[in-house]
Amino acid sequence: MSISPLQQERYQYEPKVPTALAERIEKLGAVESDEPLESEISDEIKKQFPHTAGRPVLRFRAGEGRAAEQRPFRVAVILSGGQAPGGHNVIAGLFDGLKKVHPDSQLFGFQNGPGGILDDDCIELTAELVDAYRNTGGFDIIGSGRTKLESEDQFKRTAEVFRKRNLDALVVIGGDDSNTNAAVLAEYMEREQTGVQVIGVPKTIDGDLKSRYVEASFGFDTASKTYAELIGNIARDANSARKYWHFIKLMGRSASHIALECALQTQPNVCIISEEVSEKGQTLDEIVDQIVTTIVRRAKRGDNFGVVLVPEGLIEAIPEMNALISAINELLGENERYFATLKTFEDQAEWINKKLDRDRSYLFSTLPSEIQRQLLMDRDPHGNVQVSRIDTERLLVDMVDTRINEMKTAGSFHGRFSHQDHFFGYEGRCAFPSNFDADYCQTLGMTAGLLIACGANGYISAVRGLARPSSEWEPGGVPLVGMMTIERRKGKPTPVIKKALVDTSDKPFRRFEEQRETWAVETSYRSPGAIQYFGPPAIADQPTLTIQLEHS
Ligand code: FBP
Numbered sequence: 001m002s003i004s005p006l007q008q009e010r011y012q013y014e015p016k017v018p019t020a021l022a023e024r025i026e027k028l029g030a031v032e033s034d035e036p037l038e039s040e041i042s043d044e045i046k047k048q049f050p051h052t053a054g055r056p057v058l059r060f061r062a063g064e065g066r067a068a069e070q071r072p073f074r075v076a077v078i079l080s081g082g083q084a085p086g087g088h089n090v091i092a093g094l095f096d097g098l099k100k101v102h103p104d105s106q107l108f109g110f111q112n113g114p115g116g117i118l119d120d121d122c123i124e125l126t127a128e129l130v131d132a133y134r135n136t137g138g139f140d141i142i143g144s145g146r147t148k149l150e151s152e153d154q155f156k157r158t159a160e161v162f163r164k165r166n167l168d169a170l171v172v173i174g175g176d177d178s179n180t181n182a183a184v185l186a187e188y189m190e191r192e193q194t195g196v197q198v199i200g201v202p203k204t205i206d207g208d209l210k211s212r213y214v215e216a217s218f219g220f221d222t223a224s225k226t227y228a229e230l231i232g233n234i235a236r237d238a239n240s241a242r243k244y245w246h247f248i249k250l251m252g253r254s255a256s257h258i259a260l261e262c263a264l265q266t267q268p269n270v271c272i273i274s275e276e277v278s279e280k281g282q283t284l285d286e287i288v289d290q291i292v293t294t295i296v297r298r299a300k301r302g303d304n305f306g307v308v309l310v311p312e313g314l315i316e317a318i319p320e321m322n323a324l325i326s327a328i329n330e331l332l333g334e335n336e337r338y339f340a341t342l343k344t345f346e347d348q349a350e351w352i353n354k355k356l357d358r359d360r361s362y363l364f365s366t367l368p369s370e371i372q373r374q375l376l377m378d379r380d381p382h383g384n385v386q387v388s389r390i391d392t393e394r395l396l397v398d399m400v401d402t403r404i405n406e407m408k409t410a411g412s413f414h415g416r417f418s419h420q421d422h423f424f425g426y427e428g429r430c431a432f433p434s435n436f437d438a439d440y441c442q443t444l445g446m447t448a449g450l451l452i453a454c455g456a457n458g459y460i461s462a463v464r465g466l467a468r469p470s471s472e473w474e475p476g477g478v479p480l481v482g483m484m485t486i487e488r489r490k491g492k493p494t495p496v497i498k499k500a501l502v503d504t505s506d507k508p509f510r511r512f513e514e515q516r517e518t519w520a521v522e523t524s525y526r527s528p529g530a531i532q533y534f535g536p537p538a539i540a541d542q543p544t545l546t547i548q549l550e551h552s
Helices: 005-011 019-027 043-048 087-101 127-131 152-164 176-191 220-241 257-266 274-280 284-300 319-334 336-341 345-355 358-366 369-375 392-410 435-453 507-521 545-550
Strands: 028-032 058-062 074-080 106-110 122-124 169-174 197-202 245-250 306-311 419-424 459-464 474-479 484-489 492-497
Touching: 019 028, 019 058, 019 087, 019 435, 028 435, 043 484, 043 492, 058 435, 074 087, 087 106, 087 127, 087 169, 087 435, 152 176, 169 176, 169 435, 176 197, 176 492, 197 435, 220 245, 220 257, 220 306, 220 419, 220 435, 220 545, 245 257, 245 392, 257 306, 257 507, 257 545, 284 306, 284 392, 284 507, 306 392, 319 336, 319 345, 319 358, 319 369, 345 358, 345 369, 369 392, 392 419, 435 459, 435 474, 507 545
Parallel strands: 074 106, 074 169, 169 197, 197 459, 245 306, 245 419
Antiparallel strands: 028 058, 058 474, 106 122, 459 474, 484 492
């Protein structure tokens, strides 16, 4: 493979980890903290996790608590779900941590996600292999996958494979779903007395796996900075050419953390936040109104250009659209076989229109046919529509365009409206990790290794103090069960780690709310520029504004 000069240079980068981990990881012990858990453990959770519920938060201290066992460990790792910058550094950190605990420790990787365990498809992650991936983006060292490990049979198979390979522990690098499943697997391993430990690591560019002690999921920093750079460039272009409105959809399956962070970084004219839309019960028409009002106000100043940010999950956050999508999901789930026999889009649309109730059928028929087609596409493994494949930005552009044309005809709009649309998602998921993500991921990986050596099971690697310099970060572990709540799924009480959506009462949203009126009308664009890998810490090592505000 040909190596770019930047990649060559990044191989030399030594991630900055907390002083305690850098100097004396093998001397650290896990101290049980008396801090409260993330949420109170309900009776239902105690019933479902009799062996692992009620464990304390762990913090690491030199010469205190349960000492790291200094023997060779055989540990396996999987990457689960969507790519996020820094995954390779978690693996490198885990490798380094285990080797510091004992030089004969070995790390293995199951290929292509959780499915690799069931297929027993595993490779040893040697020093040479790990070194070739340090500080690089992507998940290609072992690949990732979206298979869910959740049934008793799958757990049994996992235990068999681990026994056969004589593995001590599994590290699951994943989002809320994968960590929920890791908690259930940890309980199974303990119940069956397999001796296998399970440790999670918080990953997702969406930024929605976080809590009191898990301050951020890795990848959010790099991905949102990559998009913010592009948005800043587009805004500058808009202000230079003065002829286009740019509609930009940003990734984030459910939460709008990425859109909010990018708005704080770039100060666009409009940024829709899905959580606010669903809290206020806004309709599609009201959102279109908001955009049109801004276009009209700016046109009056002679500014026929602008930037609109749209979170990927918006389509499902609009209550009427959500109801429509749920009804379609249900119909497709119940009639999967029959639906597969309908070969043309026209037949599919006609069938769905007949099955929907009057209001939903009306809403469906008002949507552009391309959006109707996207709403009927293949579901994800959970039976949900794949929002990254729905052109919400185009839907808004179409509706705004129609409205503006009506106003022109009525003589109430005298400006110009030309538009461009963009989707930034996959562009940011495999970027070279920022210094923050490179450092954070190395620390998360080392912490996961230390949790294993200290005998923890059913914990997530948690690093606190992320708004401070990395030397002051505090590595520890949080019991996964303590992050869970019970939701009714398919009629059964099911433990889940809840997605952390944007909190509209928290500082990042409030900062946005204070400024958005000014940004809407005036041209206040801010250019964050490209991620800097070298240079003063104030430029190269800063965490996201979201983290800075949340912990200010
Ligand atoms: P994870 O939650 O697994 O990290 O994935 C997040 C994400 O990047 C979303 O932002 C996006 O909707 C989805 O993955 C796209 O998935 P896919 O890679 O399957 O197209």
